[in-house]
Amino acid sequence: MNNLPNKTFNELSVEELVNLIEYHNNRYWKEGNPEISDEEYDLLTRQLEIKDPFNPLLEKIAFPRFNRAEKIRHAVPMLSLEKAYSRGGVVQWAEKFARTEDELFSIQPKYDGISANFANGVLASRGDGFEGENISDKIPLIELEADGYKGPLNRDARGEIIIRNDDFKNIYSKILKKDGALYKNQRNAVAGIMGLKKIDEMLSQGAKLTLVDYGMIKEILPFSKLKDENSWNDILKEFSILPYPMDGVVVKFHDDAYSASLGATAHHPRGQIAFKISGLRMPSVIKNVEWSFGKNCLTPIAMIDPVRIGGITIKKVTLHNLKFVNDNDLRIGDKVIVERAGDVIPHIVSSEKGAERTSFIIEKCPSCGSALVIEGPELKCVNQECPDTKLRRLLSAVRSIGIERLGEPTLKKMMSALSVKKLKDIFSLTKEDFLALEGFREKSADNLFREIQSARKTSDRALLASLNIEGVGKNIAKSILEKYSLGELRKMSAAELENISGIGPERSKGLSKELERQSEIIAELLDALDVSVTKTSDASENLKTICFTGKMPEKRSHYERLAGTAGYKPVDSVTEKLSLLVVADINENSSKMEKAKKYGVKIIPLSEWLVND
Ligand SMILES: [Zn+2]
Structure with missing residues (x-):
């Protein structure tokens, strides 16, 4: 394995991600010869974080090894912290150990850098938590920020080596890496610099790192307030304007002695927990839900309190279908964690019951008022005359026969102003008809007319797929049409259809019902369109x-x-x-x-x- 597999990052399995990351860690840290860019490496680790947030490898990435010969034993171990990905997780943890409602908790930013300990003039990385590496050669680059102090690293401190946001913007916009490129993000820059054998180049370019003492910034809250979402959010907001890169908060018992008395598990001290906000996940609240019409069903879309994730403001998330809503018992007022992964539509990864909750499951179609039907995971309006269902179906038929210029707003206008009801109606429209619609001009009317007319030429396969018969996409359409013509298909029984490969007994029943129902439309389309017959697969070679x-x-x-x-x-x-x-x-x-x-x-x-x- 020496390269990325031929898949996009979000197609990789957890195992593939782990293998790849370990391989590239090796190339970077042990061989000093990275093969992929920092950004690609970041994407890989983010994918792993999304797919398997508790993967132990993520811990290792957070605490890199620098391959130094000299090891330093920590007088007090630097254990990693247990993590919570929701506020609920933090409250649960606190509930377990809090002695009273007045128990005090200290909340600190969780800095996004590299943890280090400075004691007796020696700077050591965290390493495995018990033994770190001597990274004292980097001291000339480091400024310490501790409670009431800012200056050279000349006193004991335990904290995170980071690059301040302002420094990254001002200084690192000019600092070049060995390969002549700029550092793309703060954490990579810190890790990269800490891994350098010599820092002369960095010093001469004016590079600067900051060791933030963990104790410098903290907010104290009693348990009763910790449970209150508003106080919690206020603290997150307050931290978010600090000039340090952060990826969450650390919550500790304010009473150090009590915290220490709780001891530690094999991995984590019991008296502390980290609340991790992945760059791609943010908490929000379901404010309202709209049921949006799809081709065959209604999709719940949640309006949420707007959150910014990865530079984009998100106001809506998909709740997929009725089953997802029921499985997760979602209601308006519930708190949710919203995730945006790549270009995927934002969705929610977890939820917590809100104080005031309202169900948003509907029984009647918001468009036509007829009773909705539950079919499998979906909620459906089965009224054939339902205006919105009709619009969706028509839109989808228009798409599948390839009229791309005809979008939903225009189609809506056509349905109301030009009494378009079926696909075939669209073909008899003239340029003058389009000009009568709001927003159309000579050129756009002409273009649309031409595109519609050119879609008149279609294949039987595309046409069958355009009928929106559930389960009949282009592939099934192909295997059906290799045996029968569309004309023949109109009159076929379920038993006959069952013999076609890819169509089971279930589908054949539905298919024959649909064909019977649409028999007239098929006849009309065959009449209205110029339909070519699909060659069988044997002929496709020729x-x-x-x-x-x-x-x-x-x-x-x-x-x-x-x-x-x-x-x-x-x-x-x-x-x-x-x-x-x-x-x-x-x-x-x-x-x-x-x-x-x-x-x-x-x-x-x-x-x-x-x-x-
Ligand atoms: Zn309806």
Whole structure:
């Protein structure tokens, strides 16, 4: 293994992530020869944090080894802390040990850097908690910030080596790494600098690190207040404007002697807990829930108290479906932890009952008022005349036959102003009809008209998929149509359908019911559209190939789809076997055109192909 597997990071399993991270740790720390950028490394560790927040490897990453020969024994071990990922977890822990409601707790920022201990003139990393490494050679770079003191590291301290936010912005925008690049984030910069064999370069560039004493900033709260969410949030807010990188808070018993008397487990002192806010997770509250119409069901979307995660303000999260809501007993007023992972739609990872809770499960369709039905995990409106369900279905049909310019707002206007009810109605609309709609101009009306008309050419496969029959996507549509034509399909019984590969007895029943119900529409569509018959898979080997070249008015994918429905297989390059080269401009001589001429491949201009093929 020497490279990233051919998967995106969020497709990696926990095991794959662990292997990869360990491999890159080795490259970085032991061999001093990193293979991936700091940002990629960060993404890997973040993925692991999302998928397996309690993975022991995360602990190791938080406390890196620097490969120094000299080891330093800590007089007082630097144990790692037990972690909670919700406020509820902190309260539970406190409840276990608090002696009274007035028990005092101290809350400190959890700094995002590298823990270290300075004693008797020696600076040591945390190491395994009992024995660290001598990193005293870095002292010239370090300024100590402790209660009432800011200056050279000249007194005992236990804390975190970090780069202040302001320093990172001002100083580190000019400091270059060995490879000539800038450090991309504070923690990586600290780790990178601590791992350097020599710091001359860093000193000459003016690099500066800060050792923040753990005791410097703290808030004291009695147990009764710790349980109160507002006081808790006030403290988080107060900490969030401090100039230090942080990834949570540490909660301790204020009474050190009592805390020590609680002892420690093998890994953690009992008297302390860390509340970790991952950069991608934030607490919020469900304020309201809207049921949004999907193609076949209603999806609960929660409006939450806005939170900022990774630089983006999040106001809505998906609650997936009815089953998710029931399984997690979610109500309006509940507290939730919101997560945003990559480009995935924000969702919630955990919840806690709110003080005042309101159920948001509905029994009647918000659009048509008819009684909703529970089917599997979903809540559905089964009224065929339901306006919103119709809109969704029509929209999805429009998508599957490839009219991309026709979005939901326009479709809505068409339904109300132009009495569009079914897919086929769209094809009889004229440019003048569109111009009558609000927001349309000559050019946009013309474009839409042309796109709709070009979608008139479709394949039986795309058409079957566009009927929105549950469970019949493009693949099943393909295996059905290899045996039967759409016309034949209209009249088939469940028993006959069951013999098609990929269709079980369950699906065949539903399918035959749907086909029967939509029989008339299918007939209409077959009539309205120019439907080509899909070749069977044996014939696909012998499909005519087509290649497009030059700058065309629409996206390449648009023409390739047209070509597909006309029975061509689109390819990217010109070979002897190519059946047809379509060029944007017949007078512009490209290398593809020259090749095609050499091989004697037929060349036609786009305008001609659009008319004839
Ligand atoms: Zn409805």
